[in-house]
Amino acid sequence: MIGRIFEPYFSTKPNRTGLGLTSALSILSRHQGTVTVESSLGEGSTFHLFLPAMAGDTSKIPLPPKNSPNSSTSKRLIFMDDEPLVRKFVGRLLANLGYEVTLANNGKEVVELYREALKLGRPHDAVIMDLIIPEGVGGAAAIQTLRQVDPDVIAIASSGYLDQPVMQDPKAHGFDAAIAKPYNRERLNLVLSEALQSAQDV
Numbered sequence: 505m506i507g508r509i510f511e512p513y514f515s516t517k518p519n520r521t522g523l524g525l526t527s528a529l530s531i532l533s534r535h536q537g538t539v540t541v542e543s544s545l546g547e548g549s550t551f552h553l554f555l556p557a558m559a560g561d562t563s564k565i566p567l568p569p570k571n572s573p574n575s576s577t578s579k580r581l582i583f584m585d586d587e588p589l590v591r592k593f594v595g596r597l598l599a600n601l602g603y604e605v606t607l608a609n610n611g612k613e614v615v616e617l618y619r620e621a622l623k624l625g626r627p628h629d630a631v632i633m634d635l636i637i638p639e640g641v642g643g644a645a646a647i648q649t650l651r652q653v654d655p656d657v658i659a660i661a662s663s664g665y666l667d668q669p670v671m672q673d674p675k676a677h678g679f680d681a682a683i684a685k686p687y688n689r690e691r692l693n694l695v696l697s698e699a700l701q702s703a704q705d706v
Contacts, residue, residue: 526664527593527686528553579700582617582631584608585662586640594632597689601696610637611646619653630658630700632683635670644670647678658703660695 529539536556543549581603585591591607598605606628608614614631621628631650633643643661650657659678661670664685674682681699683691 527590530686531688579629580604580606580621580626581696582606582608582614582628582633584611584614584632584643585634586610586637590634594692597692601689601693603696609640611641611643611649614643615646615649615653618650618657622654627654628657630660630696632660632662632696635661635663635668636665643679644668644677651678656703658699660699 525539532539532553532555537554539554540552541549542552579602581598583591583594583598583605584607585594586609588609591609595605595607606617608617611633614633618628618631633646635644636642643659647659647661650659658680661674661677661679661682662685663671663682665671666684670677670679671682671684674680680702681695683695687695
């Protein structure tokens with residue numbers, strides 16, 4: 505079992521799926537790192553994260569300018585995923601990119617949060633929704649209702665199943681863009697920036 509824990513959607517718990525460890529391994533790998541695990545039945549597990557050391561003076565690494573899109577706090581997003589670890593991880597990525605993030609665990613909650621924000625005059629600029637949720641309303645089922653609430657909503661589909669029609673052609677299925685799991689900070693920033701910019705250009 506321990507040899508499969510980094511596989512997408514693998515879980516030893518009934519009716520559960522997971523991407524947390526898969527995402528962690530993917531991110532570390534993109535930075536020439538890795539993760540290992542030691543586990544003893546009844547005692548627990550220990551994970552070791554490895555990243556290459558950076559040579560030179562790290563104080564000279566430039567920070568993004570405060571007026572860049574990445575650091576803007578004016579953009580409000582809803583991120584939806586049924587996995588708590590994924591919600592927490594991606595929520596932090598989005599916050600680090602400068603977005604104000606509201607987390608949701610299913611499509612029904614996204615619609616309610618989006619509708620309430622509209623009533624309060626504080627609309628969300630975009631939503632990112634996991635397409636399929638085993639026990640609940642996924643993004644694929646929620647997008648039509650969300651479009652009824654706001655025809656101009658910027659919606660991004662998120663999934664690890666790349667063969668889904670939505671991932672191949674998101675616009676034909678009510679979404680503005682799609683992002684494949686697992687993804688890192690740079691990919692998330694690119695997809696979001698392009699979707700928000702396209703909406704401004706219309």
